[in-house]
Each structure stands twice: as C-alpha cells, then as structure tokens.
Amino acid sequence: MTQQRVLVLTHSVEVPAGDFLGLGIPTTGVTSTPLLLAALDDGVVLVVIAPDVPLAEALDVASGQRVARPDLGVVLMRTKPDAGLLKTAMRAGVREVVGADDDAGLLEACQRSLELTAQLSVASAPAASPAPLVPAVPVAGQVVTVFAAKGGCGKTTVATNLAVSVAEAGRSVCLIDLDLAFGDVAIALQLDPKRTLSDAVAMAGHVDETGIRSLITPYRPHLDALLAPVEPGAAEAIPASLVGELLAVLRTMYDVVVVDTPPAFTDHVLAAFDASDRFVLVASLDVPALKNLKLTLEMLDLLNFDPARREIVLNRSDSKVGLTLGEVQDALGAKVSVQIPSSRAVPSAINRGVPIVLDAPGHAVSAAIRSLAARIAPKPASSTSHGKGRRLLRRRVTA
Ligand SMILES: Nc1ncnc2c1ncn2[C@@H]1O[C@H](COP(=O)(O)OP(=O)(O)OP(=O)(O)O)[C@@H](O)[C@H]1O
Ligand SMILES: [Mg+2]
Incomplete structure (x- = not known):
C-alpha cells in the first residue's frame, strides 16, 4: 500500500520534514503549484494550502482535483476567512477553510478531512467478502x-x-x-x-x-x-x-x-x-x-x-x-x-x-x-x- 502523505503548498514558509502538523502522517512542503501537481500521487491524502498562496491559485488547485481526485482533501488557510470566501471555496471543492492563526482549528480540519478521505476510500473499495445472502425475492418498493x-x-x-x-x-x-x-x-x-x-x-x-x-x-x-x-x-x-x-x-x-x-x-x-x-x-x-x-x-x-x-x-x-x-x-x-x-x-x-x-x-x-x-x-x-x-x-x- 502506498505510504500516505500530506502536502503543504506555500510560497514562502519553510515546512520542516516529518509529521509537521501532528497528524501521524509525514508532511512535505511544496513551493509552487506545478511542483504540487507533480507530487500528487495516490499516497497524497491531503493538501493544505498556506495563507501566502493567492486565492485564485488555491481555488484552481482545489477545483482541478475535485474531479481528478475527489477523495483528496484540500484545506485552505486564509488570513480572514469570511462567509463569502467560504462559499467561493466550497464551490471550488475546498473541504475546510481555516484562519491563519488557528492552529487547533487547522489540526481539527485536517483530521476531519482525513476521516472523510478514509470513509470515501472504504466506500469506493471493492467489497472484500461476498455480499450477504438475501432471499431471491422480487424487488418492489x-x-x-x-x-x-x-x-x-x-x-x-x-x-x-x-x-x-x-x-x-x-x-x-x-x-x-x-x-x-x-x-x-x-x-x-x-x-x-x-x-x-x-x-x-x-x-x-x-x-x-x-x-x-x-x-x-x-x-x-x-x-x-x-x-x-x-x-x-x-x-x-x-x-x-x-x-x-x-x-x-x-x-x-x-x-x-x-x-x-x-x-x-x-x-x-x-x-x-x-x-x-x-x-x-x-x-x-x-x-x-x-x-x-x-x-x-x-x-x-x-x-x-x-x-x-x-x-x-x-x-x-x-x-x-x-x-x-x-x-x-x-x-x-x-x-x-x-x-x-x-x-x-x-x-x-x-x-x-x-x-x-x-x-x-x-x-x-x-x-x-x-x-x-x-x-x-x-x-x-x-x-x-x-x-x-x-x-x-x-x-x-x-x-
Ligand atoms: N422547520 C422547522 N421549524 C422549526 N423547528 C424545526 C424545524 N425542523 C426541525 N425543527 C426542530 O429542530 C430540532 C432538530 O430536528 P430533528 O430532530 O428533526 O433533526 P435531526 O437532523 O434528526 O437531528 P439529529 O441529527 O440529532 O438526529 C427539533 O427540535 C425540531 O423540532
Ligand atoms: Mg434525528
């Protein structure tokens, strides 16, 4: 099974290697969208977009992945998250928007997103065992x-x-x-x-x-x-x-x-x-x-x-x-x-x-x-x- 990874897209912040976010999953910083896209293999379960990435660029990343990788979570960090921004972000496929200084909120948002990704992969995985035996009855209602x-x-x-x-x-x-x-x-x-x-x-x-x-x-x-x-x-x-x-x-x-x-x-x-x-x-x-x-x-x-x-x-x-x-x-x-x-x-x-x-x-x-x-x-x-x-x-x- 591919090792799970989290990518943090940031233009200016240095992301230390290791489990930087405390999620129990290795986190890697990437400094541009082309690098991010190149690094997006099946192991990547979450992308966190730092507040220094321009909104338009962040939304492009999210909307590009919502079809290509619907199981991939995108968490967006913004200096001033407001209802208008949340709506635009949702429309682009961002799962959560978190304030730039809200460390606890970031951790929770990432955990929720990982949970959803896990549920989505279980739901879309082929059944491990045969379907339970049900009586051969006509389907009606x-x-x-x-x-x-x-x-x-x-x-x-x-x-x-x-x-x-x-x-x-x-x-x-x-x-x-x-x-x-x-x-x-x-x-x-x-x-x-x-x-x-x-x-x-x-x-x-x-x-x-x-x-x-x-x-x-x-x-x-x-x-x-x-x-x-x-x-x-x-x-x-x-x-x-x-x-x-x-x-x-x-x-x-x-x-x-x-x-x-x-x-x-x-x-x-x-x-x-x-x-x-x-x-x-x-x-x-x-x-x-x-x-x-x-x-x-x-x-x-x-x-x-x-x-x-x-x-x-x-x-x-x-x-x-x-x-x-x-x-x-x-x-x-x-x-x-x-x-x-x-x-x-x-x-x-x-x-x-x-x-x-x-x-x-x-x-x-x-x-x-x-x-x-x-x-x-x-x-x-x-x-x-x-x-x-x-x-x-x-x-x-x-x-
Ligand atoms: N249209 C409405 N106008 C006023 N109150 C409402 C309306 N719809 C639901 N409520 C009230 O909101 C509360 C929650 O409703 P309900 O129990 O149906 O939600 P639920 O989604 O089943 O909640 P839970 O997730 O806890 O199961 C109840 O007290 C209900 O009376
Ligand atoms: Mg109920």
Missing part, C-alpha cells in the same frame, strides 16, 4: 434515505413526516430508524420500542419477511416502523451488513421504505446508501450545514449515484441569515427541491408526539413535506388511502 452530515438539520422531522405523508397518499410505508445510538423515531411517533433493530441481530444471514414482521411496530394504517435500539451500546452489536439484508427484504414488503439516519457516514449509513433508490438530503441555511451537504453531494458523485435521484430539502428556509436561495444553489451546484419554513409548530407537534402533517395538515410546513412526498412517491393512479396500500403488506414472498 423503493428505499429512500433521509440524510444530513450535520446534526439537528431536521432529518427525523422530515423522515417521520415524509413517511406519514406517503402513507396518507395510499402507499405502504416502513420507516426504519438507523440512528442506532440516538434514534428519535419512537419518541417522535410516541411508539413503545418493545422490538427494535437489536432483535434483528439474531437474524443476520437469514432475514426474511416473517422475521421482519416480528420486529415491526405498527403506527397507523399503511405505516410501520422498525425502531432503533434503546439500550446504550446496542448499536455496536448490529453489523452493517444486516442493514443491506433488512432493506433488501423490506422493499419487497412495502411500497416505500424511509430510512432515518444519524448525522455521520457510518458503515450502517453507507450500507443504506448502497441499497437506496432515492436520497433526501436535508440542510439548514447555515454555512456548516451547507458545507456538509456539499461534501455529501460530492461523496454521492464519487459513489456514482445519479444526481436525478437526489432531493435537496432546505429546512427552516426562511431563516434570516443573509444567504439567498440562489446563492445556496450556486454554492451547492444543485437545485433545492423543497423548502420547509421554520415554525414553532414543528417542535410543538414533536413534543406532543404527533407528526405535524397529522397535527396541522393545513400548515405551510405540512404542505412542503407533502410536496416532497409527491416527488418521492406520486399518488397511485387509482387508489385511495385504503386498498392498494395494503397490497404489498399482504403479499407473500415467493422464492
């Missing part, structure tokens, strides 16, 4: 993963209300809570987590419809839930391969499987990504959330997921923070599908344990989520909310 790499953007709010809206529109839905350590679906829907994903561990390698039926918690007509474990530490016992197995069988049982996720690219999330037909990517109107969304989009590009299968949801889109929709879309290089306004009605519905689409169907937040549901699963032509929705739930699996 679609798997929709709701994700945001930053916490608290509104994933669970969107996932629960999306699941309810799709069920209300006449489709059978299973909502699965993959936030294994801190899952909130049970609380959001006031469900008693008697059976959870922990109980699926014993089924690893032979998951079938009967087994899944014993795990689900029914919520309302056409909507079941597969809840996250409640005991601390239970998440570690759940193998990531089990996620793929569960989703493979769930999609034969339901029209739509909605996956709620933790705010991180865990192995379980990557397994859900692999099984997903659609992605609902949630961000709020703040630069860290948008930066993380941008990274997620790049990761999905790297994994070759079709951009047409992504829906970008801007939550609390009316927050007055000085970023316009146009600026956001420019920075992301992608269109926002749905904007959800900010409203106190959302936490107040959650506190009552009733999704807002049921609590206040006429509210603007509910309307926005229904429009997302319509994009994900258009209403079946000839069904009401009863009838066809039960079709797949009743269907037997044929081997």
